[in-house]
Amino acid sequence: MLQNLSDYIVFVLMGLSPRSRIGEALNFFIYDTVKIFLLLTVIIFVVAVIRSYFPPEKTKLILSHKREYVGNILAALLGVVTPFCSCSAVPLFIGFVEAGIPLGVTFSFLVSSPMVNEVALIMLWGLFGWKVALIYIGTGLMVAVVSGMVIGKLKMEKYVQDYVYQVKVGVSVIEEKFFREKLTYGREYTTDLLKKIWPYVLIGVGVGAFIHGYAPEDILAKYAGRNNPFAVPLAVIIGVPLYSNAAGVIPIVHALMEKGLPIGTVLAFMMAVTALSFPEAVILKNVLKMRLLLTFFGIVATAIILVGYLFNAIL
């Protein structure tokens, strides 16, 4: 139906030929934009309402009674549903540590929370289909669990900034909201988020449409295909500074995949964009000593690169 609509607008109303490059690019742009905004509005709202049942204070309580392994898995899963903003990373980290949650378990949460986020999932689902979105969730959770376990095994508690252990955390009040308040929260959250990301979506889809219409077929298969062993690490390095722009990056990556970028490289790039970022590193520096911060980034980056190679090999 959406395809018919964008066909109608571009080929009938605007009178462009379906075979012309401009016609193809414009058709792609309209179809993707409408689809993505529809998905974003509906799903962000649903996710926001679900999230209102999992305030970080509750997550902390659940995790505080857990040991490693089970704790890592649970933390990765809770990371998906607990609302998280990197600007709150410091109080969250201190709250977790003070509640006696093992360091590795805390890191599983810190990895999965930004990585498996609703915007990335919607964009992946809308553009790549539900299979790729599911693979992303599955491997994202795996990266979070494994990275957390490895950090736990390294016993790096002494590389947390010393003052963290001295902070006295007051009793958290978990406010119980009525269902109607949750709906209001969902609506506000959706409007806020859409307001923030809409320009990135438009730019991303625009660049994607341009690549779709104008870049030669298979141009990337030649340079960044399966046979280039450096493509995956390079994708991760490029992904780090693109933080918080999952909305803009995914449409571009989608177009690149059509031109021959293999799926493993796509996944690795996406994960680097969402999970690793300079601003978050700067914020986490407040609670982590340099050695732990670098270890954290190193382990997560390695896990992501492995995921990239794995999927390039099997799919």
Add this chain to the structure above:
Amino acid sequence: MKIEILGTGCAKCKTLYENTKKALEESGTVAEVVKVEDIPSIMKYGVMSTPALVIDGQVRFSGKVASVGEIRGMLP
């Protein structure tokens, strides 16, 4: 009355500070508004997501930017 805005200085914290000022202005309430930016003081309130609003030592909400109207509703 003392109102504290808890937050480590992110954009959302600034918006909440401005909304609070506006709410006080509109309702004609006199109160001292303080930004609390150092982490141990924020943690004393058990808050895990910022920004948060504290009125006379009591956390009213955390992890969101309340509108001017909402804040007015919380003023005595």
